[in-house]
Amino acid sequence: MKLTFCLPEISQVPMGGYKIIFEYANRLTARGHEVSLVFLTHTVWNRITKNKLIKSIVGQIKGRNRPSWFDLDPRIQKIMTPYLDGRDFPKADFVFATAVSTAEIVKCLPAGCGKKCYFIQDFETFIASEEKVVESYDYGFINFTVSTWLNNLVKSYTHKDTICLPNPIDTEVFKVVTPIENRNPMTLGMLYHEGEHKGVSYALKAIERVKEKYPEITVNIFGVPERPRFLPDYFNYFQKVTQEELLQLYNDTAIFVCATIDEGFGLTGAESMACGCALASTAYSGVFEYAVDGVNALLSPVRDSSQLANNIIKLIEDNEHRQLLAKRASDMLIERSWKATINKLEEELSKRI
Numbered sequence: 001m002k003l004t005f006c007l008p009e010i011s012q013v014p015m016g017g018y019k020i021i022f023e024y025a026n027r028l029t030a031r032g033h034e035v036s037l038v039f040l041t042h043t044v045w046n047r048i049t050k051n052k053l054i055k056s057i058v059g060q061i062k063g064r065n066r067p068s069w070f071d072l073d074p075r076i077q078k079i080m081t082p083y084l085d086g087r088d089f090p091k092a093d094f095v096f097a098t099a100v101s102t103a104e105i106v107k108c109l110p111a112g113c114g115k116k117c118y119f120i121q122d123f124e125t126f127i128a129s130e131e132k133v134v135e136s137y138d139y140g141f142i143n144f145t146v147s148t149w150l151n152n153l154v155k156s157y158t159h160k161d162t163i164c165l166p167n168p169i170d171t172e173v174f175k176v177v178t179p180i181e182n183r184n185p186m187t188l189g190m191l192y193h194e195g196e197h198k199g200v201s202y203a204l205k206a207i208e209r210v211k212e213k214y215p216e217i218t219v220n221i222f223g224v225p226e227r228p229r230f231l232p233d234y235f236n237y238f239q240k241v242t243q244e245e246l247l248q249l250y251n252d253t254a255i256f257v258c259a260t261i262d263e264g265f266g267l268t269g270a271e272s273m274a275c276g277c278a279l280a281s282t283a284y285s286g287v288f289e290y291a292v293d294g295v296n297a298l299l300s301p302v303r304d305s306s307q308l309a310n311n312i313i314k315l316i317e318d319n320e321h322r323q324l325l326a327k328r329a330s331d332m333l334i335e336r337s338w339k340a341t342i343n344k345l346e347e348e349l350s351k352r353i
Contacts, residue, residue: 001349002092003028004036004114006102009044010062010080013224013240014069016267017121020146020167021098022070027342029073036077036090039066040102055082069240089113093353094142100124103136115352117142120154122264122286126197142352144345147289150264163348166289167265168338169274173243176276178251180326185316186216189253189277191268192223192237196261199282202305203259209309214316219257220249250275254322255315260284261302270336273297273329278322280311290336296329 005025011018025035041059042052049055059080072078081088084105089095092114097106099121106116118141124133137143138158144165145151151164188210190203211217211234219235227237238249250256256272258281265286273279273290279297281287282304291297298314300307315322 001094001353002034002090002114004038004090004092004095005119006038006040006095006097006106008040008099008101010039010041010059011067017099018067019070019267020121021119022067022072023170023338024342024345025076026073027338029075031342031346036079036092038079038081038089040082040084040105041080042082042084052082056080069242084108086110086113094349097141100128100133100136103139103141106141107139115142116140117144120145120150123150123153123262126195142348146265147286149285149288165341165345166336167267167270168336168341169270169333170338171274171334171336174247174250174271174274176251176330177247178276180276180323180330183254183276185254185319185322186214187218187220187252187254188257188312189220189249189255189272190257192221192225192228194225197263199259199261199302202282202303202308203257205305206259206308206312207257209305210312210316213313220253222246222249246271247275250277253277255280255312257308257312258282258287259305259308260287265289270333273326274333276326276330278315278326279329280308280315282308290333296325296332298325
């Protein structure tokens with residue numbers, strides 16, 4: 001099959017949504033499919049120029065070595081274009097919108113670009129109005145979602161095809177290297193993200209409470225921006241980590257903290273669990289795809305820093321329970337294989353070719 005994924009722009013830094021698309025691209029290519037990635041550049045470099053021809057030339061030059069943070073299969077065709085009329089899109093069997101910002105563009109593409117699909121990774125009201133997001137679900141695409149709750153939500157707004165492809169975890173990469181029982185329970189980990197829906201401020205408040213009781217805690221925190229000035233000295237900040245560095249960071253961590261308010265899945269929480277971290281997270285919609293309170297994680301209400309802090313303290317004080325939850329989590333995440341997900345995608349597309 002010939003498959004095209006349309007992405008909002010060139011990804012210069014690690015991003016979970018892009019990472020999933022790149023994994024699909026690599027794995028589909030490895031199975032013999034022809035995969036193209038189209039990066040839209042109509043909204044970038046506007047301070048320099050708004051000339052589309054110049055943007056097209058600059059995009060082709062800059063795009064040769066992008067993304068620098070992910071090892072894409074060289075057989076994948078990368079196209080950078082500011083043109084939204086489809087002139088630079090290859091002929092394909094299927095073309096995927098990958099965000100609400102690309103859905104309207106894909107909707108208007110010529111038929112030769114392929115049957116239209118929509119890879120829905122979140123309820124993206126943080127990008128567009130709720131009305132616009134909901135409208136995009138009913139464009140007549142073949143809708144794919146990354147989690148059960150999101151699938152049910154999309155189905156409630158449309159009678160079109162809606163297929164759930166739960167986000168897999170690459171457990172050949174994200175795995176236990178440092179034995180769970182050898183980890184220092186005073187070592188916490190978390191993602192730094194500037195989006196309000198990630199709830200970082202609540203996580204920081206929770207950790208501050210834990211620090212009052214256990215002054216010896218340290219936090220391994222990673223993110224894309226430069227180290228925020230407000231982070232205390234006991235936070236070890238890692239910027240733009242590679243996949244190998246992230247594996248090491250997770251394995252140097254005993255308890256991973258997540259205070260997300262709302263998200264379709266939550267990749268870092270799942271990755272940390274696969275690597276043997278005990279997860280202390282808020283009970284946002286997407287976390288239930290892989291976390292069960294008291295079974296393989298401890299969950300607390302969203303926006304409740306106090307209860308999140310209490311759960312972190314429980315994991316610090318009960319080393320045996322922390323190790324049990326972490327072991328269950330890593331075992332359960334092994335079941336979320338990429339092979340099963342790619343098989344299902346191929347099967348669903350084959351029915352519609």
